[in-house]
Amino acid sequence: MEEFRRLLDDCVHCGFCLPTCPTYVLWGEEMDSPRGRIHLMDQLERGGPLTASTVEHVDRCLGCMACVTACPSGVRYDRLIELTRERIEDDQPRSRGERLLRELIFAVFPYPRRLRALRGPLRAYRRLHLDLGPLLERVSPTLAAMERLTPPPARRVRLPERVAARGERRAVVGMLTGCVQREFFPGVNAATARVLAMEGCDVIVPKGQGCCGALSLHSGRAEEAKAFARAVIEAFADVDVIVVNAAGCGSAMKDYGAVLADDPEWAERAAALSARTRDLAEFLAELGPRATRHPLELTVAYHDACHLGHAQGVRAQPRSLLGGIPGLRIREVADPEICCGSAGVYNLLQPEAASELGDRKARNVAATGADLLVAANPGCTLQITTALRRQGRELPVAHTAEILDASIRGIGKESFLSRR
Structure with a gap:
């Protein structure tokens, strides 16, 4: 080639x-x-x-x-x-067992309803205080990693298809709800929609949107990724800007132009959508603040998600947004360029290496002495939280959107610290 x-x-x-x-x-x-x-x-x-x-x-x-x-x-x-x-x-030069595990992962994680169904059995055995970890480890390290990383059930949030701007409208934006974000961290999507609305944006949440294809794209499943990309392009055809609050998803969508470059029917539309895609922090920095920020007396450590910092070059904007909150102090995590080990489905397929990297990142986060970790990717949140817990540390994690939402609405720091 x-x-x-x-x-x-x-x-x-x-x-x-x-x-x-x-x-x-x-x-x-x-x-x-x-x-x-x-x-x-x-x-x-x-x-x-x-x-x-x-x-x-x-x-x-x-x-x-x-x-x-x-x-x-x-x-x-x-x-x-x-x-x-x-x-x-x-x-396909892998063993049958490896191929089956990969098919299982990609049959579940890009589909929110299947993710939701997966959590049912986990919820049941956790209520019974059963520890399936050792058994799953013997059966498959991938299944054991999946069990460790899955968070407790969160209250479901149903967003309307349109969230109206507060005050004078400044923009109309589409919002990607994602797969893991939607099912594991629905509060992040709710906070994202509220912040955008309070900053003067009409927020369009297409009902039929599905997976963006990031996991497939980064795992070499090219045709699967293309199919997901086409569906997303269709779902967001009528909005000028698409705001994304998950680093991996934003990175993939900004790459649609390259993904579908050889498809004459979709290439132009794909490139146009890539040009219209913005990370939440990137978009808010471009828009400029309008809503009043109330004090939030917290010391936070900011984690650079790889697909936000390295892939999208979005580093200064989240720090600037957080720095605009009165009373909030930001501490940097050592070796920010080194991945936490999440990397899409890497922590499922390479659990041993991922755990080593997660432990390294968790030690660096804990060394900041922060009250709270801020991360902008659901995979990073799951990975670092699991590593901190493995080390006997309980440090709450929040998304940039949740911090901004709390400050704008005047919610105290207790709402975050109670997550321990």
Whole structure:
């Protein structure tokens, strides 16, 4: 493939990516670094076999894109890893058990109703105070990780299809509700809609919207990702701006132009939607504040989600929004460029490595001494919360939208601290 060869040739093997790569930081193995994986990709492109070892090293990559940020040559490693994973998925060089686990994950997580159904059995055994962890660990580490990461049931929130702006209308925006966000953290979506409305936006919440395809896209399931992308494009056809409150979803939607570039029927619409997509913090920073912020006496640690910081380049905006709240103090987390280990479904498929990275991130978060962790991606929230709990720490986690919502509505810090 001409594109693949060109992208490979951009790498000059300088090694600037090494200290920012989570798996290289963990193990110090060249083949588990971006440079090493690019070497393996080059061998494949030159006709080498797709070996089990190559698949293993590619699977171990989180796709966090820290290397893209660090690279002085502008290597599109994100595109390289996606294309390589497409080839692996097409060739299916995995065991039957591995394939079944992947099919299970992708048959559930992109579908909110199925996610909701999955939580029923978990809710039942937790009420009985049963610990299925050891049994699930023996059956499948992936199933055990799924059980650990699933949060307690949250009260469902049904958003209307239109939330009217408060005061003079400044904008009309569409809002993605997501899959994991919708089912595991419905309060984040409710807070997002309220903040947008209080800042003068009519918020359109298309009823028929589904998964954005991020999990599929980042796992090499190209045709599945394209189908999800087309459905989202159709659902948001009538809005000028789409606001997204989950980093992975926003990253994927901003990439639709590339995902559907070879589809003559959808390419133009896909590129247009990518150009209209904004992360919540990005959009609010562009819009400028109007609603009054009330004091919120909290010390928060802000976590840079990889698909927000590395993929979208959205770092300053969330900090600026939080910094505009009277009484709120922000503390930085050490090594922010190193992924927490969530990375879409990575913490399900590579639970051991993900746990090591989660523990590392949890220690750095705890070291800030903050009252609260702020994160802008549901996967990060699940991953870091689980790691903190594993270390015997209870630190509440909130989304940027929830902090802004509390400040604008004058809700005290107790609403967050009671989450411990």
